[in-house]
Amino acid sequence: MAAPPLWRSKSTRAFMFQSVFLAALVAAVLGATLTARSNLAAQGLTSGFAFLWKNTGWEMNFTLLKVAPTDPYWWFLLMGFCNTLFMGLISLAGASGIGLLVGLMRSGRNPAARLLGTIYIELFRNLPLILQLFFWYALANALPNPRQAIAFGGALISSRGIYLPGLNVSQGAVALTAAILLAGAGLAVWIAATRRPQGLDPVRRRRLVLIAPGIAILAGVLALAASHDPALPWLTLPATTGLKIEGGVRIQPEFYCLAFAITTYGGAYIGEIVRGGFKAVGRGQTEAARALGLSPWQVFSRVRMPLAFRAMLPILINQYVWLIKATTLGIAVGFSDFFMVIASSITHSGQTLEFIAILMGGFLAINFTLAAVLNRLNRAIALKGHQATGTT
């Protein structure tokens, strides 16, 4: 029996094909890296991450904590990353709220509410997000200038931003409070969703779910109060002084326009997901619940909502990841999110490869974390005896 010629042998062929594939890939990556390094070296740039500790020499226009041009790159990157997370958090929460509302309107029986929901969804879902963002930004810039700012219950609204009454507390305390509140909310969700600690009776668990955020709120308020300077009043109202508005907290148009655009756009998509979720709940379940004598609210909160939530969660995960990525649109209006900080850093420092690596790392980290957390949740609430649809 003669051995088959090499190119007709299945295993040799498989080996050759995979080797060539890998080699081509490695060659492409290596080639690109080497070309980039020699090109950058020609401009007098050395590769490596030492630049992270150099001063940037430029400014960020929106930060949660203090940032100055004398601060190093790593601090800028960190703050940009926080901005992305902050923007993501606010717009995801907002979009979920709107989505739930619109989805309920669309899956309800009332034709007037259904029509309104449909108008909303078709309008916001069928226009590019960046177009909507530009529109809101143009509107915000067309607001009256600070001297003619619109006063609205202690707040001042102008083209320079919305000025809210501000608490006189330190920035660090605000960050700490935010962290405490997040942890409290997270803990409550975790206890409720994973049914842990195990073996707790439902009444006590429910109490625990309420106590966790309660303690967090209390701790947050204490942290804020502790940092209050007694020489100043608790609240400062914004006031117009000459050409500017001083005092209070300024919400920049770049920030609220982006948050609003992502919230409304994401709300339309999530609304459709919510509607799909309710559609997936069998009519039999609702009828069975009604036949048992549950009130409409009980049918909704105990049967339809929990089942619909399980049906929509896997799609919701993808949508959340998508919306987080949409925060990069900040660069179009000048909101310094992670991506914009990276882009500016590249133009200022020229450390192209390193920043691209950091950018990829940052977004991979966000995606993996978000997907991991939500998949965990998905598995935890999956109906026992049914397959959880999330990926492991």
Place this chain on the structure above:
Amino acid sequence: MTAIPLARQGRLRRLRKDFFGSTASTMMTLASVAVILALLRWVLNWAVLNATFSASATQAVCAERSGACWAVIAARWRVILFGIYPYEEQWRSALACAVVVVVIVLSCLPRFWSFGRLALTWGFGAAIFYILMRGGVLGLVRVNEQQWGGLPLTLFIFVATGVIGMPLAIVLALMRRSELPVVARVTGWIIDTIRSLPLLSILFTCAIVLPFMLPGFLVGEKLYRVVFGIALFFAAYQAEIIRGGFQGVPRGQEEAAKALGLPYWPRMARIVLPQAFRLALPATINQFVIAFMETSLVVVVGFVELLAAGNTAYHTGEWKFAYIEVYAFVAAIYFAFVFGLSRYGAYLEARMSAGQRKE
């Protein structure tokens, strides 16, 4: 007043129950109707009743009325639609757009649903479009890619995304389900990484970073690099959609093809892919809808497509006040394409699920 037919009575009762079944329902009806009416009234007043329609109106004329100043569209529509494409040659842009619209409409007809016909239609359409826009042959003046703008640029990016991205997606999907473990695994990583990156960062990399990383002869025009980036992103998403389709094709189909002696490529092209595509059709159309909207992101790396052309149209001094009109006009164009496509997708989905029930 005496005899209302029974059927009508029933319908009336049901309507009353739907609108005013309970206190909550009544409140919802009233609130919704109020919002809808307020919206309608505002749109009607602004866009029609109080609007200025005279094409030659100036800001001063428009300012007398509280509604829209449509004169801006009359004055600037060629900038919005065609950007900075040479004025005398703009008929070519218009014709090119028409070609693309025809291609899109044709590929929505079921009789065009075969690989050969679709590839031919899109390839041919793209070629005509490209010749019209670029020129340099057949006596057409050469127009530099940097001067392309407006709607044709949007459509060019969209069509190129489909023409490059779809074959790429098929290749990626096939590689991901390959029997060769290294190929399948590595392709999986590549797809997942691309999907987890924001499209903007890919555009940025293609536009600004790639020239550093490629040997000179590969760099090419910025437009083509960016289009390749969008196509790659599209392909990563579409590959996963096709993979979903693969999973819906029963294993026996491929086994039967193997048992008949069909080699790999005919097996994929004739048996597995057509069925996978049919299953993935609604999601595919949805992906095209998203791809159409995402063409507008190229404004960030400095291209004057439809949206950016709209921006430039009102950014000149005299029309600075008329931004809502311009955005409304641009939005209407996007809406026509996106809404049309997504309605078509919904229609197909309904038709397919009806067809399944019949079988």
Place this chain on the structure above:
Amino acid sequence: MDLTAPAIEIRNLDKYYGAFQALRGIDLRVARGERVVICGPSGSGKSTMIRCINQLEEHDGGEIRVFGTLLDDNLGSIDEIRREVGMVFQQFNLFPHMTVLENCTLAPMLVRRTPRTEAEAVAMRYLEKVRIPDQAGKYPGQLSGGQQQRVAIARALCMQPEILLFDEPTSALDPEMIAEVLDVMVTLAQEGMTMVCVTHEMGFARKVADRVIFMDNGEIIEEAPPGEFFDAPKSERTRLFLSQVLGH
């Protein structure tokens, strides 16, 4: 391919799914023109065995020869064997997006490079043989289960194979449709087709089989002509199985 060699020759065949051994040292010889029926309880490895013959499953030990051609790493021999070995599946596996006629002409045109007109003529001949030439223009979804399975047989025949493998061809059918499929199979057997059938249709086995093979637990337990097999089984396990299949 040597038509004077045994149609199928299996020696010491092993097959594993992970740690589970699905086939244990199977030896089997099928002569040209012979009809062999394989039976056994579910999970006994009978489907796995015939799926190894055309490499829908890769075997882990032993060797398989079809008309003298060894099934090995050589891609050419796999192609060659698949051309000569047709298969009929439990779930029909007709291509739903093609008409009956297209199902039948696809492989001859692509694999054997038969011109379309000739392929269609051959297809119509076999569709007549399975008694549904009038359905040629329909799609599989429009046919009954029995009709679909008959099309599947015609599709396999259109490649004009030397050997036909049947993998429980009647198990997915409603009782009233089993007969029409078995009739076709009996006709084929009478015309001298080499057949290996995995089936529970004992009537069919008795009527056409030259040999009946009983498998259990990945092994061949008993191998005998049908008369002997049904009337005087040697093994206790065969007897138990027969009493369960025939008992009611």
